[in-house]
Amino acid sequence: MDIEKIRYEFPIFSKNSLKETPLIYLDNASTTHKPQRVIDAITDFYSFSYANVGRGSYGLAQEATKRYEAIRLQVSKFIKAKNVNEIVFTSGTTDGINKMAQSFFQAFAKAGDQILISSQAHHSNLLVWEQWATAYQLKVKEIPTHSMGQIDLKALSQLCKNKTVLVAIEAGTNAFGTIQPVSEIVKIAHESGAKVLIDAAQWITYAPTDVEIWDCDFLVFSAHKVFGPTGLGVLYGKSEWLDKMPPMTLGGGGVLRTVPQTVFKESPYKHEAGTPHMAGVLGLGEALDFITDIGFEQITSHANSLLAYALKELRNMEGVEIYQHLHSPALPIVSFGLSGIHPHDVAAYLNESQICLRAGHHCAQPALVTEGLKATLRASFTLYNTKDEIDELIKHLKTAQKFFS
Numbered sequence: 001m002d003i004e005k006i007r008y009e010f011p012i013f014s015k016n017s018l019k020e021t022p023l024i025y026l027d028n029a030s031t032t033h034k035p036q037r038v039i040d041a042i043t044d045f046y047s048f049s050y051a052n053v054g055r056g057s058y059g060l061a062q063e064a065t066k067r068y069e070a071i072r073l074q075v076s077k078f079i080k081a082k083n084v085n086e087i088v089f090t091s092g093t094t095d096g097i098n099k100m101a102q103s104f105f106q107a108f109a110k111a112g113d114q115i116l117i118s119s120q121a122h123h124s125n126l127l128v129w130e131q132w133a134t135a136y137q138l139k140v141k142e143i144p145t146h147s148m149g150q151i152d153l154k155a156l157s158q159l160c161k162n163k164t165v166l167v168a169i170e171a172g173t174n175a176f177g178t179i180q181p182v183s184e185i186v187k188i189a190h191e192s193g194a195k196v197l198i199d200a201a202q203w204i205t206y207a208p209t210d211v212e213i214w215d216c217d218f219l220v221f222s223a224h225k226v227f228g229p230t231g232l233g234v235l236y237g238k239s240e241w242l243d244k245m246p247p248m249t250l251g252g253g254g255v256l257r258t259v260p261q262t263v264f265k266e267s268p269y270k271h272e273a274g275t276p277h278m279a280g281v282l283g284l285g286e287a288l289d290f291i292t293d294i295g296f297e298q299i300t301s302h303a304n305s306l307l308a309y310a311l312k313e314l315r316n317m318e319g320v321e322i323y324q325h326l327h328s329p330a331l332p333i334v335s336f337g338l339s340g341i342h343p344h345d346v347a348a349y350l351n352e353s354q355i356c357l358r359a360g361h362h363c364a365q366p367a368l369v370t371e372g373l374k375a376t377l378r379a380s381f382t383l384y385n386t387k388d389e390i391d392e393l394i395k396h397l398k399t400a401q402k403f404f405s
């Protein structure tokens with residue numbers, strides 16, 4: 001993989017490459033930068049072919065609809081969905097979980113049912129369940145995990161026996177980069193009749209996603225974490241469930257008629273009322289093409305080698321605590337701390353050298369508390385990162401230790 005060529009496609013890096021201190025962006029678990037072709041796809045749509053989709057019968061609107069629907073098909077193929085109608089566009093992972101939750105409970109949950117989540121849950125895959133559980137008189141339980149959050153399958157099996165309607169877990173966690181055994185989790189849940197939602201926000205850029213192999217019932221991800229635009233996400237749901245679920249959003253575009261009585265469209269359209277983020281969808285299509293052109297084999301192997309290198313270099317340092325589960329593979333995320341220095345101080349220090357690293361609880365506070373932590377530093381890598389950048393990080397972490405000693 002020619003990293004220099006890849007970096008060249010990202011304006012943010014070429015703009016910064018001539019500066020005395022180039023940008024070192026290691027917060028890819030939070031969001032990824034955009035290649036020029038994604039930016040162009042969005043601006044071209046606004047500049048030259050803009051019209052609303054699914055409504056107008058004139059040429060411009062028909063063409064916009066055709067392109068929008070072509071990306072729905074592309075997304076379905078990208079995650080290996082059986083059917084294009086299983087793809088609902090949302091505004092992101094958080095929005096997808098919120099929309100799915102309300103509709104799911106109305107369709108499938110009864111008072112006294114149980115929802116199982118992970119102790120590693122991102123707040124977006126936690127708060128919604130807590131809120132709606134109260135409203136629908138359901139229980140939310142945490143599945144016990146091994147160190148750094150790998151789900152304990154035996155415990156899951158036991159818990160599932162107790163009126164479990166849904167298991168909602170992350171394919172890979174954002175706090176520690178732990179990858180969950182998704183297929184096994186789904187199998188166990190299905191044996192008890194529970195459905196499974198996979199939060200693939202972190203997984204989606206790391207390796208290929210195959211919803212048929214996983215056999216999950218629902219899956220969500222955000223476009224902005226796969227080099228696409230903000231404000232757009234995908235909710236995958238098996239047709240048999242999406243068809244039974246009431247519309248996730250109510251309004252124009254989601255109905256065939258309202259007089260003499262309301263008749264909703266088929267899914268996914270009944271779930272997508274309102275004018276969608278059309279430009280975003282086109283940007284996502286371009287981002288997925290960008291990924292496909294490089295190929296996951298290269299992307300995953302590059303991510304693995306950066307992670308291994310970062311871990312080796314961090315382990316060679318004195319005064320570093322690394323918070324990572326011992327099983328591989330893991331997402332290209334390293335959570336760590338410098339003994340005696342607050343992560344926020346280190347992040348502020350690194351920022352002076354244009355090194356972008358996340359510090360805090362990473363919107364997964366229960367995950368950190370489970371490990372006895374309040375905050376960590378988190379470096380997360382993707383296809384445009386290099387070993388040289390990791391060397392720079394290590395160099396500045398060492399000077400940070402001196403500075404704060």
Ligand SMILES: Cc1ncc(COP(=O)(O)O)c(C=O)c1O
Nearest residue numbers: 092093094122124170174201222
């Ligand atoms: C595992 C996980 N779930 C959900 C989210 C929320 O994603 P978004 O803010 O794009 O809705 C994130 C974001 O970091 C995440 O890492």
